[in-house]
Amino acid sequence: MIKARIIGIIAAAVVAIFTCADMSAQDSSYDVFNPISKYLACGDAEKLSAWFSDNLEVTIFSNSNDSSRNQARQIMKSFFRSYTPRSFEITHKAGRSNKKYALGTLNAGGEMFIVTIFVNYSETDYKIQHLKIERMN
DSSP states (O other), rough: OOOHHHHHHHHHEEEEEHHHHHHHHHHHHTHHHHHHHHHHHOOOOHHHHEEEEEEEEEEEEEEEEEEEEEHHHHHHHHHHSOEEEEEEEEEEEEEEEEEEEOOOEEETTTTEEEEEEEEEEETTTEEEEEEEEEOOO
16 A cells, blocks of 8 residues: 555656656747748748737838738738848847847848847747848948
8 A cells, every 4th residue: 555655656756757847848949930930031921920919010121110910911021022032040049938039131132131030928929029120231
């Protein structure tokens, strides 16, 4: 009886340890910028907009707009029509658990751009709060 109870306690502890380890591994290995980068690289404003907050700031060439998700999607569609993306690469990432940012280079329309992406954790996942695109000098 005591032996069975000890085995049960040990088994429960092992399950708890592995469950927490799996969750920590998922949290630390998940990179919100992977899907965002993919959609920037291929110029997919529709899929990119799924990562937009309900309201966000979009800055393109020093023109800053506080936009709804739909307005921001239209702004990005227009940008991608004018500058067809060829590639996008993240060059720097930083942040804390619920706020992160990334810098990257976008090769589009024969030009190079610096892209800054700010995301916040909101309820169940990360959402883009500010997307900034500037010409590289």
